[in-house]
Amino acid sequence: MTAPPAPLHGHQSQGNQLHRNPWYTQTVRIVDRVDEIPGVATYRLAVIDEGDSHHDPFIPGQFNMLYLPGVGESAISMSGNPAEGGGWVHTVREAGNVTRTLAGLSVGDTLGLRGPFGTGWPIPNLLGNDVLIVAGGLGTAPLRPLIYHLLNQRESFGRIWLINGARSPEGLLYQREYQAWRQGGIEVLLTVDRPNAEWHGQVGVVTLLIERLKLPRPLQTQLVTCGPEVMMKYAALSGLRLGMTPEQIWVSLERNMQCAAGLCGHCQLGPEFLCKDGPVLRYDRIRPFLFVEQL
Numbered sequence: 001m002t003a004p005p006a007p008l009h010g011h012q013s014q015g016n017q018l019h020r021n022p023w024y025t026q027t028v029r030i031v032d033r034v035d036e037i038p039g040v041a042t043y044r045l046a047v048i049d050e051g052d053s054h055h056d057p058f059i060p061g062q063f064n065m066l067y068l069p070g071v072g073e074s075a076i077s078m079s080g081n082p083a084e085g086g087g088w089v090h091t092v093r094e095a096g097n098v099t100r101t102l103a104g105l106s107v108g109d110t111l112g113l114r115g116p117f118g119t120g121w122p123i124p125n126l127l128g129n130d131v132l133i134v135a136g137g138l139g140t141a142p143l144r145p146l147i148y149h150l151l152n153q154r155e156s157f158g159r160i161w162l163i164n165g166a167r168s169p170e171g172l173l174y175q176r177e178y179q180a181w182r183q184g185g186i187e188v189l190l191t192v193d194r195p196n197a198e199w200h201g202q203v204g205v206v207t208l209l210i211e212r213l214k215l216p217r218p219l220q221t222q223l224v225t226c227g228p229e230v231m232m233k234y235a236a237l238s239g240l241r242l243g244m245t246p247e248q249i250w251v252s253l254e255r256n257m258q259c260a261a262g263l264c265g266h267c268q269l270g271p272e273f274l275c276k277d278g279p280v281l282r283y284d285r286i287r288p289f290l291f292v293e294q295l
């Protein structure tokens with residue numbers, strides 16, 4: 001089955017998955033596995049039928065559905081470099097049935113994959129702007145393709161900050177890459193809730209670091225955030241306090257997803273089907289629903 005390549009731009013071009021059959025599951029093989037932090041590993045998955053055009057480019061921020069026969073399916077974001085071939089890259093935390101079974105697999109084992117799905121980070125809106133990336137815990141995974149893209153096209157963006165928070169220093173994802181990101185022109189700022197004896201950095205929530213930033217151009221800054229919802233809510237409020245408008249803030253909402261095609265309704269939040277209208281949404285569009293408890 002052929003499908004047009006997904007353009008590497010555009011919140012506006014969201015829904016590129018609709019060009020292809022959303023139910024088509026391709027078989028992929030684990031060709032590499034990196035154990036990141038306890039309970040989290042990064043897998044490189046190569047399409048077995050190399051002629052399969054489903055191995056498309058993707059927009060940073062999109063996700064695939066990973067399928068383990070007899071176990072189930074889970075939404076997992078792309079975490080690899082969008083400019084790089086060689087298979088899909090996903091960073092997965094052991095949470096329940098699917099992800100724990102995946103954690104028991106090794107290089108050479110196979111699973112199913114369909115996608116890519118959802119909107120991506122709004123790259124056209126970031127062009128020429130300063131970019132403030134706020135990541136919490138595993139939320140760094142969906143932001144990593146964006147980080148790679150910003151590094152790949154560094155001259156197209158202004159200042160870039162990455163504020164990365166985790167419960168403990170051991171929980172900071174992709175630490176081996178921070179030096180390269182800094183050398184590439186990203187200001188990487190870290191904070192943890194619970195320091196250990198070796199930690200000499202910031203302790204506390206990410207908003208402390210956001211509010212300490214003196215944004216040189218608040219109205220030419222875009223804030224992109226992924227992590228626990230409570231963190232994203234307060235990150236957005238901090239951005240507003242720094243002089244940004246709601247239209248400059250983008251959140252990725254990783255709610256329960258089942259069909260990924262906007263049909264089953266599991267991921268509905270207000271009028272939005274997060275699997276197709278999201279997971280990345282502009283803050284002003286989702287703000288009324290974010291602050292309603294248990295919605």
Ligand SMILES: Cc1cc2nc3c(=O)[nH]c(=O)nc-3n(C[C@H](O)[C@H](O)[C@H](O)COP(=O)(O)OP(=O)(O)OC[C@H]3O[C@@H](n4cnc5c(N)ncnc54)[C@H](O)[C@@H]3O)c2cc1C
Pocket residue numbers: 063072073074075076077078090091092093094095096097098099100138141142253254255256257279
């Ligand atoms: C768009 C999107 C992108 C995602 N990207 C990633 C990713 O890159 N890496 C990753 O490890 N996970 C990611 N997730 C979360 C992942 O889909 C869930 O953890 C999924 O439920 C795991 O499936 P499971 O069968 O292993 O666990 P389940 O049996 O479904 O659930 C295990 C536990 O996690 C809880 N849970 C279910 N869904 C979520 C959720 N979305 N967030 C938090 N807790 C949940 C359940 O209530 C239960 O307590 C993403 C989710 C979405 C919607």
